[in-house]
Amino acid sequence: MSPLVKYTLGRLGLFVLLFVLLLPLPLNILVKAMIALLLSAVLSYFLLSDWRNKVGEQLGDVASRRAQEKERLRAALAGDEDAATAGDRATPVDEKVDEKK
Known part of the structure; x- marks a missing residue:
């Protein structure tokens, strides 16, 4: 699984867990x-640091x-033929002209 997906699901999971834990409190839902958002941000900074670093590397x-x-x-647009032929999708102009003949 991608590090970005893991980190995103971890952040979302922390938020949902904290929100569910706060439900019994007599406060407005917002x-x-x-509160759950702020606490999950702080906790994810410490608990999910490894996944966050992997996302940064990726x-x-x-x-x-x-x-x-x-x-x-x-470089290819500037006329460098080596750069034009080095790309996966690039086809040299001379080959295109030969194909049309």
Whole structure:
């Protein structure tokens, strides 16, 4: 399971658990929800730190791959043939011209 899904479900689970525990209190339902939200945020900071770090790593990897692809595309647009042929989806212009003939 993806670290993002685990972390999201963990945060949601903490909120629901705390909200259910606060139900017997004689408070307005919105006040109970606000208290549960604040407590779940604080508890998730400590209890779910490992999952949060894994999500950060995953997002960092995705961002670096996107940055590399962006640089490759910019180099290809600037005329670098090696960068144009290095991409998975890129086809050199000469091959397209040969196919049409």
